[in-house]
Amino acid sequence: MAPKVVLVTGVADQLGGQLAARLADDPTIERVLGVDTAPPSVSLASRAEFYRADIRNPRIAKLIDSAKVDTVVHAAPRSGAAFKEHNVIGTMQLLAACQRSRTVRKLVVKSTAEVYGGGAGAPAVFTEQDAPDRGGDAVEIEGYARGLARRRPDVCVTTIRLAEVIGPRVDNALTRYFSLPVVPTVLGFDARVQFAHVADALAVFERAIAHELPGVFNVGGDGVLMLSQAIRRAGRVPLPVPRAAIGPATRLAGGRVELSPGLSRLLSHGRVIDTTRLKTTFGFTPKWTTTAAFDDYVRSFRAELA
Structure with a gap:
């Protein structure tokens, strides 16, 4: 069923705001409603309602x-x-509303590859069949989405597990981390990292909205970078510290950087996700590799400093 009236939560963030604006430019969609507790971070098209x-x-x-x-x-x-609280309680209320609704036929959920956790015994590459790590907001949110799919089999539920999103003007904990003049790293470790370009992330959500594609899908660019390589490509200087000090050292190096537990594990142990199902079942091949996505972020970052 082609969407006619789409509601997007989280439009104060870049991804949600840009998605709402792009959907409003689609003449086949009659209404786009953007919801958040703060105004959108980007200018919404005239047809989008905030x-x-x-x-x-x-x-x-x-x-x-x-x-x-x-x-x-x-x-x-x-x-x-x-x-x-906003993530968990908000998801509970939103999905309860979807369950009671007589009109909702599709739910697309933004999740993260952080659900896989990470550690010394973790797989080299995570697939969608790997069990999520225990705890964490994203794991709870995915659980509520699966519950809705069981109770409302007529609703198509698509869950998008994003690698770390990066690209021009992307402002998140990871881009702020790489913008530090001195970048703390875990002493004795060089993590493998994978990125999803924001343009690919938006395209994946648009495809999930336009088509019936139930299930869970990993989204990330092909290839990996070692953390040390990424720091060098960003023109930054690494500062090796003990693992327990990575969070405090990062905060001291630049007060706006708060590493979530999942991001801390990424920087400590690395995390790579398999995107075979994205390409075969979902029908989407990312245009940006991990390296190209990171270099695009670096170009825009340097242009802002110029």
Whole structure:
């Protein structure tokens, strides 16, 4: 079923805001509703409607019902301890509203490769069949999405597990980490890292919205970079510290950087995801490799400093 009325949560963030703006440019979609507690980070197209609302409030169900929303894109989950309540309680309320709705037929959920965790005994490459790590907001959010799929088999539920998103003007914990003049690393380790270009991430969400593609899909660029290589490509200087000091050292090096537990594990042990299902079952091949995505971020970062 082609979407007619789409609701996007998390439009204050770059990914959600850009997605809402792009959907509003699609003439086949009648209405696009953007929801967040703060204004969008990007200028929404004239057809996109912004609603300042907290998805933790049960009134989100009234908005879904009154607008006759048929497709919900849950792009609101954010990393960091400060967002735990918003992520978990907000998802519970939003998905409860979807379950009761008579019009919702599709749910697309933004998740993260952080659900796989990571450590000395972790697989070299994670596939969608690998069990998620215990705990973490993203693991809980995915659990609620699976519950909705069981209770409402008529709703197509697609979960997108993103590698670390990077690209021009992307502002997140990882891009702030690489922008530090001195970049703390874990002493004695050189993690393998993988990135998803923001343009590919947006294209994946657009395809999930336009087509019936239920299930869980890893999204990331082909190839990997060693953390040391990425730091050199960014023109930065590494500062090896003991693993327990990586978080405090990063905060001291630049106060705006807060490493989530999942990101800390990435920088300590690395994390690589398999994207075979994305290419075969989902029908999408990323245009940006991991290296090309990172270099595109570096070019834009240097241009901003010039």
